[in-house]
Amino acid sequence: MTELTLPDKEIQLMTDITHPKISVIIPVFNAERYLKLAIDSILNQTLQNIEIIAINDGSTDNSMAILNGYSDHRLKFFENTVNLGMVATRNNAISLAKGEYIAFFDNDDISHPTRLSQELHFLESHPDIAVVGSWARFIDENGKPFGQWATPTEPDSVLKAIVQYNRTINTSVLMRKSVVDEIGELRGSSGVDDYEYWLRVAEKHKISNIPETLVDYRIHSNQLSLTKLSKQVNDANQLKIAFTIRWKSLGILSKNFEPLIPTFWGKITGKEKSVAKAYLYWARLYKEMGNEKLSNQLALRTILYAPLSLEAITLLSNMLCTRILSKKTRKTLSWYFYRISSLLK
Numbered sequence: 001m002t003e004l005t006l007p008d009k010e011i012q013l014m015t016d017i018t019h020p021k022i023s024v025i026i027p028v029f030n031a032e033r034y035l036k037l038a039i040d041s042i043l044n045q046t047l048q049n050i051e052i053i054a055i056n057d058g059s060t061d062n063s064m065a066i067l068n069g070y071s072d073h074r075l076k077f078f079e080n081t082v083n084l085g086m087v088a089t090r091n092n093a094i095s096l097a098k099g100e101y102i103a104f105f106d107n108d109d110i111s112h113p114t115r116l117s118q119e120l121h122f123l124e125s126h127p128d129i130a131v132v133g134s135w136a137r138f139i140d141e142n143g144k145p146f147g148q149w150a151t152p153t154e155p156d157s158v159l160k161a162i163v164q165y166n167r168t169i170n171t172s173v174l175m176r177k178s179v180v181d182e183i184g185e186l187r188g189s190s191g192v193d194d195y196e197y198w199l200r201v202a203e204k205h206k207i208s209n210i211p212e213t214l215v216d217y218r219i220h221s222n223q224l225s226l227t228k229l230s231k232q233v234n235d236a237n238q239l240k241i242a243f244t245i246r247w248k249s250l251g252i253l254s255k256n257f258e259p260l261i262p263t264f265w266g267k268i269t270g271k272e273k274s275v276a277k278a279y280l281y282w283a284r285l286y287k288e289m290g291n292e293k294l295s296n297q298l299a300l301r302t303i304l305y306a307p308l309s310l311e312a313i314t315l316l317s318n319m320l321c322t323r324i325l326s327k328k329t330r331k332t333l334s335w336y337f338y339r340i341s342s343l344l345k
Contacts, residue, residue: 020100021100022100026093027055037108045111055089055092090104104170132173132174135209137215151169151209219286283299
C-alpha cells in the first residue's frame with residue numbers, strides 16, 4: 001500500500017472504535033463544495049456502528065480543512081503522499097477498513113438516512129448474497145432531483161445484465177469484507193475498473209439490488225470526459241467479450257448466449273451499446289438536468305457516430321426550433337452534415 005499520512009488527532013481517535021459493523025470508503029479529491037453534505041449523510045445514518053475511511057488524494061482545494069473540522073470519532077481520515085487516482089485511493093481505503101462489511105461511497109453524493117441499515121438487514125437476511133446495492137436518484141449540482149437510476153434486483157437478472165453493461169451503482173453498494181478480501185483489489189485506471197471489478201465479483205458471487213432509492217447520485221456539468229467516453233465504451237465491450245467467453249467455458253452462461261456487441265446497423269442508428277448510444281444517454285440525461293447546451297453538444301457527437309439516430313436528430317431539431325443559430329453552430333452543423341453524407345455514400 002502506498003504510504004499515507006495520518007493527522008495527529010486521529011491517532012487517539014482510531015482506538016475508540018475497534019469493531020465497526022460497516023466501513024464506509026470515501027476517496028476524496030477536490031470535493032470542497034459537496035464533501036460535508038456527503039460525510040454528514042453517512043454520520044446521520046440510522047445505523048451508527050460504522051467507521052468512515054476518507055482518504056484525501058492530493059486535493060488542491062479546502063477538502064482537507066473540511067475533514068479536519070470534524071471531531072466525530074467514527075471519521076478516520078488520511079492523505080495520500082501523492083495523487084494516486086480513484087482506483088489506488090479506494091484500494092488503500094479498503095486495506096484500512098475494520099468493518100465486517102464495506103460500503104462504497106463517492107465524495108459528492110448523498111446517502112438517505114436508512115440506506116446502511118436497510119442494506120445490512122438485507123445481507124444478513126440473505127447469506128447467499130455477497131453484494132447489495134440500491135436504486136439512485138439523480139440530482140444536479142444544486143441538489144435538485146431530475147431523474148431515477150433503476151437497476152435489476154434479482155441475482156439472476158443482475159448476472160445476465162452485468163455481462164452486457166455495468167448495472168451496479170458504486171455509490172450505493174454494501175458488500176461483505178470477506179468477499180472483498182477474496183476478490184482482491186480494483187485494477188486499472190481506464191474508467192472501466194469498476195465494471196471489471198463487478199464482473200469478477202459476479203463470476204463467483206451473487207449480487208442483488210434493493211428496489212428503493214437509497215442514494216442521491218450527483219451529475220455535474222463537467223464530469224463527463226467526451227474524449228474518454230469512446231475509449232471507455234470500447235474497453236467495456238472488450239470486457240464483455242472476454243467474460244462471456246470465460247463464463248461460457250465455466251458454465252455460468254449458456255453456450256448460445258451472445259453479448260450485445262454493436263452491429264454496423266446498431267452503430268449508425270445508435271440503438272445498440274455503442275459509443276453513439278453512450279453519447280445519446282448522456283445527451284438525454286443533461287437535457288433532463290436542464291443543461292441544453294451540453295445536451296446539444298452530445299447530440300451532435302451522437303450523429304457523428306450514428307447518422308441515422310432519430311432521437312439525436314430530434315434533440316437537435318428541438319435546438320434549431322428554439323434558438324437562432326450562431327455562426328459557430330452553423331459551421332459545426334455543416335461539418336456534421338458533411339460527415340453524415342460521406343458515411344451514407
